[in-house]
Amino acid sequence: xxxxxxxxxxxxxxxxxxxxxxxxxxxxxxxxxxxxxxxxxxxxxxxxxxxxxxxxxxxxxxxxxxxxxxxxxxxxxxxxxxxxxxxxxxxxxxxxxxxxxxxxxxxxxxxxxxxxxxxxxxxxxxxxxxxxxxxxxxxxxxxxxxxxxxxxxxxxxxxxxxxxxxxxxxxxxxxxxxxxxxxxxxxxxxxxxxxxxxxxxxxxxxxxxxxxxxxxxxxxxxxxxxxxxxxxxxxxxxxxxxxxxxxxxxxxxxxxxxxxxxxxxxxxxxxxxxxxxxxxxxxxxxxxxxxxxxxxxxxxxxxxxxxxxxxxxxxxxxxxxxxxxxxxxxxxxxxxxxxxxxxxxxxxxxxxxxxxxxxxxxxxxxxxxxxxxxxxxxxxxxxxxxxxxxxxxxxxxxxxxxxxxxxxxxxxxxxxxxxxxxxxxxxxxxxxxxxxxxxxx
Amino acid sequence: xxxxxxxxxxxxxxxxxxxxxxxxxxxxxxxxxxxxxxxxxxxxxxxxxxxxxxxxxxxxxxxxxxxxxxxxxxxxxxxxxxxxxxxxxxxxxxxxxxxxxxxxxxxxxxxxxxxxxxxxxxxxxxxxxxxxxxxxxxxxxxxxxxxxxxxxxxxxxxxxxxxxxxxxxxxxxxxxxxxxxxxxxxxxxxxxxxxxxxxxxxxxxxxxxxxxxxxxxxxxxxxxxxxxxxxxxxxxxxxxxxxxxxxxxxxxxxxxxxxxxxxxxxxxxxxxxxxxxxxxxxxxxxxxxxxxxxxxxxxxxxxxxxxxxxxxxxxxxxxxxxxxxxxxxxxxxxxxxxxxxxxxxxxxxxxxxxxxxxxxxxxxxxxxxxxxxxxxxxxxxxxxxxxxxxxxxxxxxxxxxxxxxxxxxxxxxxxxxxxxxxxxxxxxxxxxxx
Numbered sequence: 001x002x003x004x005x006x007x008x009x010x011x012x013x014x015x016x017x018x019x020x021x022x023x024x025x026x027x028x029x030x031x032x033x034x035x036x037x038x039x040x041x042x043x044x045x046x047x048x049x050x051x052x053x054x055x056x057x058x059x060x061x062x063x064x065x066x067x068x069x070x071x072x073x074x075x076x077x078x079x080x081x082x083x084x085x086x087x088x089x090x091x092x093x094x095x096x097x098x099x100x101x102x103x104x105x106x107x108x109x110x111x112x113x114x115x116x117x118x119x120x121x122x123x124x125x126x127x128x129x130x131x132x133x134x135x136x137x138x139x140x141x142x143x144x145x146x147x148x149x150x151x152x153x154x155x156x157x158x159x160x161x162x163x164x165x166x167x168x169x170x171x172x173x174x175x176x177x178x179x180x181x182x183x184x185x186x187x188x189x190x191x192x193x194x195x196x197x198x199x200x201x202x203x204x205x206x207x208x209x210x211x212x213x214x215x216x217x218x219x220x221x222x223x224x225x226x227x228x229x230x231x232x233x234x235x236x237x238x239x240x241x242x243x244x245x246x247x248x249x250x251x252x253x254x255x256x257x258x259x260x261x262x263x264x265x266x267x268x269x270x271x272x273x274x275x276x277x278x279x280x281x282x283x284x285x286x287x288x289x290x291x292x293x294x295x296x297x298x299x300x301x302x303x304x305x306x307x308x309x310x311x312x313x314x315x316x317x318x319x320x321x322x323x324x325x326x327x328x329x330x331x332x333x334x335x336x337x338x339x340x341x342x343x344x345x346x347x348x349x350x351x352x353x354x355x356x357x358x359x360x361x362x363x364x365x366x367x368x369x370x371x372x373x374x375x376x377x378x379x380x381x382x383x384x385x386x387x388x389x390x391x392x393x394x395x396x397x398x399x400x401x402x403x404x405x406x407x408x409x410x411x412x413x414x415x416x417x418x419x420x421x422x423x424x425x426x427x428x429x430x431x432x433x434x435x436x437x438x439x440x441x
Numbered sequence: 442x443x444x445x446x447x448x449x450x451x452x453x454x455x456x457x458x459x460x461x462x463x464x465x466x467x468x469x470x471x472x473x474x475x476x477x478x479x480x481x482x483x484x485x486x487x488x489x490x491x492x493x494x495x496x497x498x499x500x501x502x503x504x505x506x507x508x509x510x511x512x513x514x515x516x517x518x519x520x521x522x523x524x525x526x527x528x529x530x531x532x533x534x535x536x537x538x539x540x541x542x543x544x545x546x547x548x549x550x551x552x553x554x555x556x557x558x559x560x561x562x563x564x565x566x567x568x569x570x571x572x573x574x575x576x577x578x579x580x581x582x583x584x585x586x587x588x589x590x591x592x593x594x595x596x597x598x599x600x601x602x603x604x605x606x607x608x609x610x611x612x613x614x615x616x617x618x619x620x621x622x623x624x625x626x627x628x629x630x631x632x633x634x635x636x637x638x639x640x641x642x643x644x645x646x647x648x649x650x651x652x653x654x655x656x657x658x659x660x661x662x663x664x665x666x667x668x669x670x671x672x673x674x675x676x677x678x679x680x681x682x683x684x685x686x687x688x689x690x691x692x693x694x695x696x697x698x699x700x701x702x703x704x705x706x707x708x709x710x711x712x713x714x715x716x717x718x719x720x721x722x723x724x725x726x727x728x729x730x731x732x733x734x735x736x737x738x739x740x741x742x743x744x745x746x747x748x749x750x751x752x753x754x755x756x757x758x759x760x761x762x763x764x765x766x767x768x769x770x771x772x773x774x775x776x777x778x779x780x781x782x783x784x785x786x787x788x789x790x791x792x793x794x795x796x797x798x799x800x801x802x803x804x805x806x807x808x809x810x811x812x813x814x815x816x817x818x819x820x821x822x823x824x825x826x827x828x829x830x831x832x833x834x835x836x837x838x839x840x841x842x843x844x845x846x847x848x849x850x851x852x853x854x855x856x857x858x859x860x861x862x863x864x865x866x867x868x869x870x871x872x873x874x875x
Contacts (some may be wrong), residue, residue, distance in 0.1 A: 039699075044734060053469065125672055147850070154684070168683050168684045169680065169684065195676070195679060195683065197674070198672075198676075201667075201672040201673045201676045201677055201680070203672070204663070204666075204672040204677045205681060206679050208660075208663045208681050209680070209684050210679045212659060215723075219723055220648075220654055222723045222724065223644070223651075224718050226644075226710065226713060226719055226721070227641075229718065230567060230644065231567070231640050232566055232638075233637070233638070233641045236635070236637045236638075236641045236645075237648050240611050240635045240637065240642070243607045243633055243688070244594070244609065246608075246653060246656075246690035246691055247688075248685075250686035251686055273759060274662075277669035279669050281662060282726040282729055283655075283727065286723040286726040287723065290722060349651040
């Protein structure tokens with residue numbers, strides 16, 4: 001049982017705090033927003049994450065998980081202080097560290113006994129050293145021991161709790177090995193591979209891992225474009241590649257590309273860091289470009305088929321950047337909606353979770369209550385997010401209610417020949433097909 | 442027991458033929474190069490591959506494996522004809538298919554019974570259809586045949602094990618029955634078998650190799666960022682590798698990939714994309730970074746030595762990777778050229794590739810062992826991560842050198858240890874001051 005404070009009750013902070021409490025520790029989650037804290041005390045979560053609510057309630061009831069807005073209260077008994085605040089993208093693509101800075105300063109002012117400060121937020125390489133300096137400058141008593149450990153999170157929205165409890169590995173970086181080992185003990189019950197390294201290397205592991213996964217997706221998307229040109233099927237290509245143990249099957253789904261709050265931000269930040277230090281990041285740039293091109297290629301394909309978007313209605317199935325989340329940050333759907341509207345199309349959309357968030361980000365979209373309503377009088381449907389509920393729709397019913405039976409499968413979840421049998425003009429991503437168009441342009 | 446003919450006795454053909462014979466089939470290896478066939482018939486091997494020689498002998502002795510230069514003899518009893526000829530790189534980065542064409546034509550003209558023609562060579566997407574057209578055009582009667590694509594995934598140095606324990610067998614054909622017959626040949630290997638169409642099978646090969654090259658270039662790009670920011674890419678790779686979605690393979694930063702496959706296949710894929718109006722930017726970045734890594738070594742040496750004119754540089758390793766004598770597209774060859782270009786004397790040592798290198802780089806001085814190599818050197822560069830380089834007597838090496846400078850192009854040494862020994866040490870992507 002350790003006394004732990006987690007600063008920040010966003011996605012990462014809340015999962016980390018709740019899970020550490022569930023492992024039997026005493027956890028205080030700190031954030032400055034009174035409304036959020038009050039809601040959390042009642043068991044109402046500011047984010048949607050499967051299974052989290054139950055863990056929060058259970059540990060709150062057991063007295064192991066508390067919420068507060070007061071630094072004084074949060075720091076009183078804390079031995080481990082996790083910084084898990086947001087690091088949004090700044091104007092130049094750099095990570096904005098204002099919240100990290102505040103957390104470090106406020107913490108430092110209240111250090112009256114030895115503490116270990118652990119960085120969970122994804123922060124630029126060198127931030128650990130910088131936090132250490134900030135703490136030094138703001139401590140009331142410079143003789144009290146403290147150390148900074150980098151412990152990047154590898155949580156995926158939609159499976160955050162599972163990812164915390166069954167990690168592929170725990171990464172800990174510090175100039176103080178003993179401190180890193182004490183943090184390692186917190187994770188000991190998880191029986192996971194633990195890597196202890198220096199601060200900068202730990203910070204880099206996070207960026208490099210996310211950038212690599214983004215690269216995998218952009219790679220298969222580049223291959224998908226070649227497959228289309230040469231008449232191969234990228235879905236089977238990915239399967240054939242994925243059976244190679246050195247490649248592996250994950251993150252080889254061709255489609256409209258990655259989005260969300262991590263990949264775009266982390267790839268951008270890594271590019272920014274490289275450039276600031278005189279390294280030309282070519283792969284990372286190509287990876288980014290391929291990703292955003294995927295969104296445009298959908299529009300181009302659809303324009304060819306429809307002969308233009310003026311007075312056309314296009315329906316979107318799915319809005320969230322991936323299934324099982326309501327997260328709309330940098331979701332491909334946003335760009336698609338903007339481009340469609342710009343070319344004169346009416347847009348309708350349905351998503352099982354993300355409609356509320358989407359409403360804040362796009363205008364003039366007709367939000368529907370189910371997929372069938374989206375299809376009514378639509379000239380084309382674009383499958384944007386591969387929610388399970390879209391995989392077994394009554395496609396005959398969908399087709400019957402559409403004005404034109406055009407189906408753009410942005411995630412390759414349907415079988416091309418089945419869709420053709422049903423009478424759809426079907427386009428996947430990277431699956432060889434015959435050219436057809438509705439109207440000669 | 443099946444009757445199999447393998448056309449081409451290069452690396453792929455020989456391994457394929459010999460392994461099929463070892464699985465109990467009757468195999469004829471056919472090559473129009475008479476000297477090669479003579480060497481093979483007398484028990485010699487035109488290439489170096491661990492374990493292959495013994496396996497060839499054993500199967501020749503058991504009369505399951507024979508060699509010929511005659512298509513008549515080769516095709517007479519064959520049920521399966523594997524085409525495993527070379528597909529060198531053409532002038533524009535395209536794969537040169539002349540040997541595939543010759544093989545297809547020769548088989549077509551002679552064939553007098555139904556055949557399954559299996560393409561093992563790495564060929565551009567669409568070649569299967571093209572081979573079928575050629576056979577159609579040149580066959581003398583209306584005999585049935587099918588074309589199956591069955592790309593090879595053999596690595597030099599571990600080809601036999603790769604053949605016998607594959608991650609998967611990929612088969613592509615328009616003729617499902619033919620693909621299944623070929624699948625039967627592999628059944629005893631108990632590997633997953635992916636059956637798909639011709640073009641997709643052909644693409645799987647290119648995409649797989651390009652992805653592995655991508656892994657290498659990715660970690661090299663990260664290495665360069667690590668160097669600038671003071672992180673250690675070797676530990677970064679370990680941390681990344683534990684992620685099950687990433688894995689540990691091909692994440693070694695260094696002087697980059699080489700050999701007869703990756704460079705050729707990435708280039709060919711980029712070429713195919715470009716001639717069909719696509720813009721293969723990621724593939725181009727992969728190639729560009731790989732090229733850059735070799736130049737990075739020159740740059741490091743130039744900075745450390747204040748110019749390369751009249752300096753003596755020793756290269757440890759010549760082959761593009763350990764356990765092979767293959768120096769095709771090897772980083773060592775390019776690095777040697779670049780060094781000589783700037784006026785340096787280049788010496789080199791490699792456990793098995795010296796003979797090949799002597800022919801390819803006649804102006805280079807060859808040393809008998811790593812210590813002879815180090816003698817009088819201003820710097821030593823590790824180019825190939827042969828095991829025997831990993832535990833050298835570094836103190837002895839240092840004494841022999843004119844200046845104690847090591848550029849470790851494969852990150853096989855520990856920076857701390859090298860510094861403690863008094864070396865000026867530079868790895869690839871391992872943060873250091875200065």
